[in-house]
Amino acid sequence: MDDTVSADAATHVLGIDSGGSGVRVGVAPADIPGGSAAKPLTWSSATPAGVGDRGIDAAALLARVLPAARELLRQAGARRLGAVCVGAAGMATLGDDLRARLPDALADAFGVRRLALAADAVTAYAGALGQRPGAVVAAGTGLIALGAVPEDRTARRGGTDGAYGTEGAGAGGGVAAGGGAGIGWAADRTTDGLTAARTTGGQTTGDRTPDRLTTDRTTGGRTTDRLTGGRTTDRPTTDRLPGGWRRADGWGHLLGDCGGGAWIGRAGLExxxxxxxxxxxxSKPLLARLEAVFGPAAELPGKLYPRPDRPAVLASFAPEVGRCAAEDPVAEGILRDAARHIAEAAEAVCPRLESSVVALTGGLFRMGAPLLTPVREELAARLPGTRVTEAAGDPLDGALCVAAALATDELRLPRDPGLLTVV
Known part of the structure; x- marks a missing residue:
């Protein structure tokens, strides 16, 4: 698509959030990522997008969102859209029809020439952290963790401890420069398949850092490197960090989503x-809640197994586990196990930066203290020094953030065929 949009035309941006709980559309000013101080104009439907032979049904989705978008644009007094971001659950595996039809359809409807197609995990990330590097755990019926190092960031190797620092943050970034900040993926692989170093107490150990170097130790700002035969270098060198995404879980209720709503609900029902x-x-308290919600326990399999929305039904019981946790050790144990899974996912994707942030987003965390308390305890143990925060916004806010950054040529979130593409 031609991506030339005049400054006069790019007055507003459009965000579309298509998830398991419905579809939402938002319009916001193009020059303020995530919308203005006032809330963006929004429309919502509780009916999720349909899925057909080609995955998510683009025609059906367009039939719903185009009239809503036109009305929102009219209310906003927008002359023309600068960019659109569509965030959809299943974009990577079910988004073929969206990728084939949306570019031309949106260009015909609004004259828009910039379009981002994103997985809902990416829009959840952008809604939570904007374009800052960090990690987001999105937990609702399912659970996925996503970490990112934005593109066009510069790393300094050396400084006070020979690890990595960052110079300059990309648009929307909030990480200050620092020569001694350690960086690497918290798990065993980086996005290019290399093994990342683990950082502990300012010292880096492991087989390879993201630029294929391994720092054994540092003394007085001097770095020792196995791959240079033990030679030391007094001068920090500057390398380009590979921007990229790191994903953990999000594999669905049969293969993963560990610690998510369906996982907790299923454990409670078991x-x-x-x-x-x-x-x-x-657990007798959980048995009492099962019968209050679903009826006689012996009849539950017949009610549950034929349902096409089994994950959502399982997740509907997660709040009951939370309500029982204060007085029921079994329910409390389920939530502690869930917290461990959540923290493991965050640890696997969190980039080790000087001011790493982990944001928690999604409806599951509205459970409050019964889940959040053990989650914070687990994160503190696994990612010491990492700040844990609530998400600044939701996936629709994230779609608007991506669209606004795209409209103003400031999109720094990594491009990825399965997670974020720009056409």
């Missing part, structure tokens, strides 16, 4: 059924 049978590990 404990209830154990109590019903008289087996060990059961």
């Amino acid at each position: 404990a209830a059924m154990r109590a019903h049978d008289g087996r060990g590990g059961g």
Whole structure:
């Protein structure tokens, strides 16, 4: 698509959020990423986008969002759109029809020449952290963790401890320069398949850092490197950090989503059924809540298994686990296990920067203290010194943030065929 849009035309941007709980559309000024101080104009539907043979049904989605977008643009007094971002659950695996149809359809409808297609995890990230480097755990019915190092960032190797610091943050970034900041992926692989160093107490150990160098130790600002035969270098050198995404989990309720709403709900229902049978590990309080919500326990399989929305049904029981946790050790244990899974996912994707941030977003965290307290404890143990924060915004805010950055040529979030493409 031709990406030339005049400054006069790019007055507003359009964000579309298509998720498991429905579809939302938002319009905001183009020159303020994420919208203005006032809330963006929005439209929402509780009906999720349909899925057909080609994945997410683009025609059906367009039939719903185009009239809503036109009305929002009219209310906003927008002359023309500068950019659009569509964030959709399943974009990577179910987005073929969207990628084929949306560019021309949106160009015909609004004259827009800049379009970003993103996985909902990316828009959740952008809504939570903007374009800052860090990690986001998005937890609702499912769970996914996403970490990012924005593109066009510069790393300094050397400084006070020979690890990596950052010079300058990309647009929207909030990380200050610092020669002694350690950087690397917290898990065993970086986005290019290399093994990242683990940083502990300012010292870096491991097989390879992201630029294929390994720092053994530092003394007085001097760096020792195995791959240079033990030679030391007094001068910090500057390398380009590979911007990229790192994902953990998000594999669905059968293969993963560990610690998410469906996972917690299923564990709670299993404990209830154990109590019903008289087996060990059961919970009578959870059994009572099962029967209050679903009816007789013995009838639950017949009600649950035929449902096409089983993950959502399982997740609907997660709040009951939270309500029982204060007085039921089994429910409390389920949430502690969930917190461990959540922290493991965050640890796997969090880039080690001087001011790393982990943001928590999604409806599951509205459970409050029964889940948030053990999550924060686990994160403090696994990522000491990393700040944990609530998300600044939601996935629709993130779609608007991406669209605004795209409209103003300031998009620094990494491009990725499965996560974020620009056409």
